[in-house]
Amino acid sequence: MYEDVGMMYERNRIIKSRWLRVIAKIFYGDMREEFNEIKKNEIMWYSCGPTVYDSAHMGHARSYITFDIIRRILTDYFNYNVTYIMNITDIDDKIITRARQENFFVEYLSKTKNIEQFLNSLSLSLEHYKSKKITDINLENARSKLYNSATLAFDQFDKMDKNTILDPSNVLHHELILKTKSVVVEWLDKELSHSITSDQNSIFFDLPRKYEQEFLQDMHSLNVKDADILTRVSEFISEIVDFIQHIIDNGYGYASNESVYFDTVKFSQNFKYGKLRPEALNRINDILESEGSLSQQNTNEKKAQVDFALWKRSNPGEPSWDSPWGKGRPGWHIECSVMAAAGGSKKLDIHAGGIDLAFPHHENEIAQSEACYLDGWVNYFLHSGHLTIEGCKMSKSLKNFISISDALKTHSFQEIRILFLLHSWMDTLDYGESTMMEATGYWKILQNFFDNVLDCKRKWIGNQKELNPNKAVKWGKEETKLNLEFTSSLDKIHANLLDNFDTKNAMFQLKFIICRFNCYEAYYEKIGKLSFYPLVQKMAQYVYKIINIFGLIRDDDDLSLVQNNNVKITEESTNLKDAIYAFCNFRKFVREHAIKVSEPTIKNTFLSECDLLRDSVLPKYGLKLSDKLNETCVRFIDPEHVKETVKLISISTEQKRNLEKERALKRxxxxxxxxxxxxxxxxxxxxxxxxxxxxxxxxxxxxxxxxxxxxxxxxxxxxxxxxxxxxxx
Structure with a gap:
C-alpha cells in the first residue's frame, strides 16, 4: 500500500522497505526510526540559515544542497506538504566585528599619508596580532600564514622611501596592503571599537544585506529552492523579547547586569539537558565560543559556567535594541527558537543544520524552547556532514575555503549537486579534484544517455513512417530482460530513498539503468536492427524524473534540454532538421569510405576534415555529432553553452599550467x-x-x-x- 509514502509510480507490489526511515538524532542516538509527522502528510521544517558577514563557501553549499535534496525527495517523491522555514542571522558578534573592521580600514587608509605612517601602524598591528593566544592548532596555523604574509609586506614597504605617499590605487601598494589587512583590522578594532556612535549604526545593517543578497544568488545558481518563509533576526526583536520573558516567567532564565542568561541547573531539575550530545556538556570552550567573541568576558555574570546568553548587554560600539533588561541584542541560540515558530507551529517535525551546530547551538535551542513551551519541541534533527579540504574542515576562520561563486566558475551546478548525491548526506566529504572528477564523469554519463535516447527516438520515428502504423510490435528476449532489470532498479531506488534518503545507492541504480540501456542499444547496433523506443522512452522518463527530483534540472528545462542548453526545435523547422540529418549522413558516408582508402595522405586528409567538422565547426552553429559503430548521433545544442564549455576548459588548463609552474619552482x-x-x-x-x-x-x-x-x-x-x-x- 504505497499511498502512505506517496508512491510516484503505480504498481500494487509490496517491498520490505515500506516506511520512510530517517536517522533520529534526538532521544534515540543515531538509530534509524520510522518517520512519523505531527500532522498527517504535513511537515514543518526549520533550517539554520547563514550568518551573513562574508561570502558563502562550499562548506555552506554542503548543508544547503543536502537539505534541498532531502526536501525535494519529501515533496516531489513522497508527496509530503513541507513548510520550509530558513533564517538569515543578521545580528551576530561576527557581523558586528567585521562591519567595524571594514569601516575602520577604509577610514584608516584615507587618513594614512605616507609609508612611514603606515609602517608605524603595521608594527603595532603585528605586535597585537602575535600576542593573541590561540589554542586551536589549525586556526593557529592559518593565523601564522597571515602573520608571515603581513611581515613580508612590512619588509617590502620598509625598503621603500618612507616619505612616499601611500597609494592604494598603485598595483604594488594595493597588493601589499591586502596582505596586511587581516592583521591591521584586528588592531584597529581594538583601538577604535568604542568610537562607533549611534548615527553610524547603518554599517551594522549594510554589511549583512550585501552578503544576504550574495548568498541568495549563490543558492539560485546551485538550483536550491527558495524557503517558503525567510526570516531575519532584526525583524523578530519584539518576538524574541517576549520569548525570553516567558522563559523567565517559567523560572528558567535570570537577568544579570542588563543581560539575561538561561539557568541550565534549574532546567535540568525538570527536563533533560543534553539530548543531542550529552557527552559534550563539559566542552566549556565550545560553550564560550558560541556566546560570541564580544561576550566571552562576561562569564562572571552567570550562575554556572554552562549557562548561556538569551539577551546580551550591548557595549559602546555595538548595535542595540530596547528591552525590559536594558539596551542589548539577542543571543545566538534564542534567535532560531523564536524564528522557527514563524510557520505558526510551536512544534517542528524537522530541524536541520550542519553537524557543527549540534552542540551547543541545537542543544541550547531545545532547552530554551522546552523551557518556554513546557513541552517537546522537535521530532527529528538532520545534521549534514562536514565538507573538508585536504582533511581540514572548510571554514572562513581557517582561510581554507572555496567560495560558491568560485566553485561555479570551474564546475556546473549539476556537477556540484552530483558530488553530494554520490555520498551519504551525513558523512564527512573531502572536496577535491578526485571527488569532483567523479561527479563530472557522472554528469557526462547522464548527458550521453539522453543524447542516445533522442537519437533512438529519431531513428524510431523515421522507421515508423515506412511501416504500417497499426501493426503491433512484439517484444523480444532483449526487451523482456531489459524491462525486468529496469523494474528491479525501480524497487531498489524506492527502497534507497525510504532508507534515510540514501541517494548514494540510488545514484548507483540510475547508473545501472543507463548501463543496461547502453548494452541493449549496442546489441541492436551490432546486428543492424532498431531498438524498441517506447521501452527506452519509459526508462528515460523515469531517469529524468529522478534527476529532476534531485535538483539537476531547472524548472524551465525539459527532456530534450537535459544537456544544459536552451535550444528548442519547433515543428515549423522540420525541413531544416531533415536537411541537417541528410548532411550528417553525407559526412558519415565520406568518413566510412575514407577509412577504406589505402593511401595514407588522402585517408588522413578526409578523416581530419570530418573530425574538424564534428569537433570545431558544427558546435559553433548548435550541432554536436557523436560517431558510433554504424551510426552518427546528432544533438542540437546551444552555441553559448559551447562557448561556456570552452571557457571552463581553458580555466582548467590554466589551473594545470599554474600548478605545473608551482611544482617546477619547488623542484x-x-x-x-x-x-x-x-x-x-x-x-x-x-x-x-x-x-x-x-x-x-x-x-x-x-x-x-x-x-x-x-x-x-x-x-x-x-x-x-x-x-x-x-x-x-
Whole structure:
C-alpha cells in the first residue's frame, strides 16, 4: 500500500522497505526510526540559515544542497506538504566585528599619508596580532600564514622611501596592503571599537544585506529552492523579547547586569539537558565560543559556567535594541527558537543544520524552547556532514575555503549537486579534484544517455513512417530482460530513498539503468536492427524524473534540454532538421569510405576534415555529432553553452599550467637548504641547528627534535631530493 509514502509510480507490489526511515538524532542516538509527522502528510521544517558577514563557501553549499535534496525527495517523491522555514542571522558578534573592521580600514587608509605612517601602524598591528593566544592548532596555523604574509609586506614597504605617499590605487601598494589587512583590522578594532556612535549604526545593517543578497544568488545558481518563509533576526526583536520573558516567567532564565542568561541547573531539575550530545556538556570552550567573541568576558555574570546568553548587554560600539533588561541584542541560540515558530507551529517535525551546530547551538535551542513551551519541541534533527579540504574542515576562520561563486566558475551546478548525491548526506566529504572528477564523469554519463535516447527516438520515428502504423510490435528476449532489470532498479531506488534518503545507492541504480540501456542499444547496433523506443522512452522518463527530483534540472528545462542548453526545435523547422540529418549522413558516408582508402595522405586528409567538422565547426552553429559503430548521433545544442564549455576548459588548463609552474619552482629548491628559511608562528626561524644534509636537529627553543620529527623531516628531505635531482637531469 504505497499511498502512505506517496508512491510516484503505480504498481500494487509490496517491498520490505515500506516506511520512510530517517536517522533520529534526538532521544534515540543515531538509530534509524520510522518517520512519523505531527500532522498527517504535513511537515514543518526549520533550517539554520547563514550568518551573513562574508561570502558563502562550499562548506555552506554542503548543508544547503543536502537539505534541498532531502526536501525535494519529501515533496516531489513522497508527496509530503513541507513548510520550509530558513533564517538569515543578521545580528551576530561576527557581523558586528567585521562591519567595524571594514569601516575602520577604509577610514584608516584615507587618513594614512605616507609609508612611514603606515609602517608605524603595521608594527603595532603585528605586535597585537602575535600576542593573541590561540589554542586551536589549525586556526593557529592559518593565523601564522597571515602573520608571515603581513611581515613580508612590512619588509617590502620598509625598503621603500618612507616619505612616499601611500597609494592604494598603485598595483604594488594595493597588493601589499591586502596582505596586511587581516592583521591591521584586528588592531584597529581594538583601538577604535568604542568610537562607533549611534548615527553610524547603518554599517551594522549594510554589511549583512550585501552578503544576504550574495548568498541568495549563490543558492539560485546551485538550483536550491527558495524557503517558503525567510526570516531575519532584526525583524523578530519584539518576538524574541517576549520569548525570553516567558522563559523567565517559567523560572528558567535570570537577568544579570542588563543581560539575561538561561539557568541550565534549574532546567535540568525538570527536563533533560543534553539530548543531542550529552557527552559534550563539559566542552566549556565550545560553550564560550558560541556566546560570541564580544561576550566571552562576561562569564562572571552567570550562575554556572554552562549557562548561556538569551539577551546580551550591548557595549559602546555595538548595535542595540530596547528591552525590559536594558539596551542589548539577542543571543545566538534564542534567535532560531523564536524564528522557527514563524510557520505558526510551536512544534517542528524537522530541524536541520550542519553537524557543527549540534552542540551547543541545537542543544541550547531545545532547552530554551522546552523551557518556554513546557513541552517537546522537535521530532527529528538532520545534521549534514562536514565538507573538508585536504582533511581540514572548510571554514572562513581557517582561510581554507572555496567560495560558491568560485566553485561555479570551474564546475556546473549539476556537477556540484552530483558530488553530494554520490555520498551519504551525513558523512564527512573531502572536496577535491578526485571527488569532483567523479561527479563530472557522472554528469557526462547522464548527458550521453539522453543524447542516445533522442537519437533512438529519431531513428524510431523515421522507421515508423515506412511501416504500417497499426501493426503491433512484439517484444523480444532483449526487451523482456531489459524491462525486468529496469523494474528491479525501480524497487531498489524506492527502497534507497525510504532508507534515510540514501541517494548514494540510488545514484548507483540510475547508473545501472543507463548501463543496461547502453548494452541493449549496442546489441541492436551490432546486428543492424532498431531498438524498441517506447521501452527506452519509459526508462528515460523515469531517469529524468529522478534527476529532476534531485535538483539537476531547472524548472524551465525539459527532456530534450537535459544537456544544459536552451535550444528548442519547433515543428515549423522540420525541413531544416531533415536537411541537417541528410548532411550528417553525407559526412558519415565520406568518413566510412575514407577509412577504406589505402593511401595514407588522402585517408588522413578526409578523416581530419570530418573530425574538424564534428569537433570545431558544427558546435559553433548548435550541432554536436557523436560517431558510433554504424551510426552518427546528432544533438542540437546551444552555441553559448559551447562557448561556456570552452571557457571552463581553458580555466582548467590554466589551473594545470599554474600548478605545473608551482611544482617546477619547488623542484628548483636544493634539499640541503629547504629547511633553513622556514619560520614559526612568530616569524622567527623554525630551526637553528642542522646536520650535514641540511635536515633540522634542533628547534627555535634550542630543544632537540624527537625521533618521530626527525623521521618525518627525513622523508620530506628525500622526496625533495628526488624532485631536485630529476630537475638536474
Amino acid at each position: 628548483q629548491i636544493d634539499p640541503s637548504v629547504m629547511f633553513i628559511n622556514e619560520k614559526d608562528s612568530s616569524g622567527k626561524p623554525k630551526y637553528i641547528q642542522f646536520n650535514e644534509l641540511g635536515i633540522p636537529t634542533f628547534d627555535s627553543n634550542n630543544e632537540p627534535l624527537s625521533k618521530s620529527q626527525l623521521k618525518k623531516l627525513g622523508k620530506i628531505y628525500e622526496a625533495q631530493k628526488k624532485k631536485f635531482n630529476s630537475k638536474i637531469k
